[in-house]
Amino acid sequence: MGFYKNKIINLIFTALFVFSLLVLCFNFLFASTIKQDKQVYLHYLMGAIFDRQDNVEGAIDEYRKAIKFDPESSDIHLNLAADYIKLDNLDLAVVELEKAVELSSDNLDSRFLLALVYSSLKKDDLAAEQYEFILSKQLEEEPDNIDIIVSLAKLYHQQKKISEAIEQYRKLTKLMPDKAEAYLFLGTMLSETGDIDGGIKQLKKALQIKPDYAEAQNSLGYIYAENNKNLDEALILVQEALKSDADNAAYIDSLGWIYFKKGLFDQAVKYLERAVRILEDPVIYDHLGDAYSVKGMYAEAIDKWERSLELDPDQEKIREKLDALHK
Secondary structure, X not given: OHHHHHHHHHHHHHHXXXXXXXXXXXXXXXXXXXXXXXXXXXXXXXXXXXXXXXXXXXXXXXXXXXXXXXXXXXXXXXXXXXXXXXXXXXXXXXXXXXXXXXXXXXXXXXXXXXXXXXXXXXXXHHHHHHXXXXXXXXXXXXXXXXXXXXXXXXXXXXXXXXXXXXXXXHHHHHHOOOOHHHHHHHHHHHHHOOOHHHHHHHHHXXXXXXXXXXXXXXXXXXXXXXXXXXXXXXXXXXXXXXHHOXXXXXXXXXXXXXXHHOOOHHHHHHHHHXXXXXXOOHHHHHHHHHHHHHOOOHHHHHHHHHHHHHHOOOOHHHHHHHHHHHO
């Protein structure tokens, strides 16, 4: 009885597998752009079977044969790319994925996979372009989706598309008028563009909603320090932020920078040295270099500025400081 039971179960699983392949073929026949050529279907079907059996090289061989009959099928290029990825042949995967995107530009699966491969190849700018397209398309379908808006805004920020990022963050404040985070994002971004008053206004809104919001306290305090405004208030804000997170390097850096702006250079060095021990960051190294410089510790200043440049070479102001000091 057990023998027949196992046999029946195996037959059922076999039937389900065959049925799933038939469904795959049916969808392929009617949903893809492949020409009505049975040779294409045959090789595509065999490729799918080999994929199911984890025979990657066999699947690649079949998909390549299918492409010879119909090179305009984005589906086949996508499947072929997926198998190249399994073999860790990312260069060939990129070729197939770029072709798939070219043939079907709205295929988000192809774009998402292409973005992942670009990231693996350290081609971050190209990956970001794909993510931007994906998020923009998703936002068209779900214009009030908070997660998509935040993701797109952060991506624009990363790409240094500041005006586009601000547009998304403004949208966020309208959708989330009671969320302090929305005003923090917008305020920080506005200050980066040079709209200091606008940035301060948004950060104050964030603190009206959430008075103990450490990130907003630190951001507002830092903006004050950067612009030599309200330094006593800035000191209180950052000290309050540190009560929530005493070992936050960004907050400690802000505190040291406020002391620097107030002319309390020993205090500035104390906190900036502590911050850089916690986090190696080009901004913190720059601040510490400034503090050392005003104290006449020129060798130490040069060392910190050079370290800052190693972490972020695109800092012309630091190069100017180093040139001036060397002269």
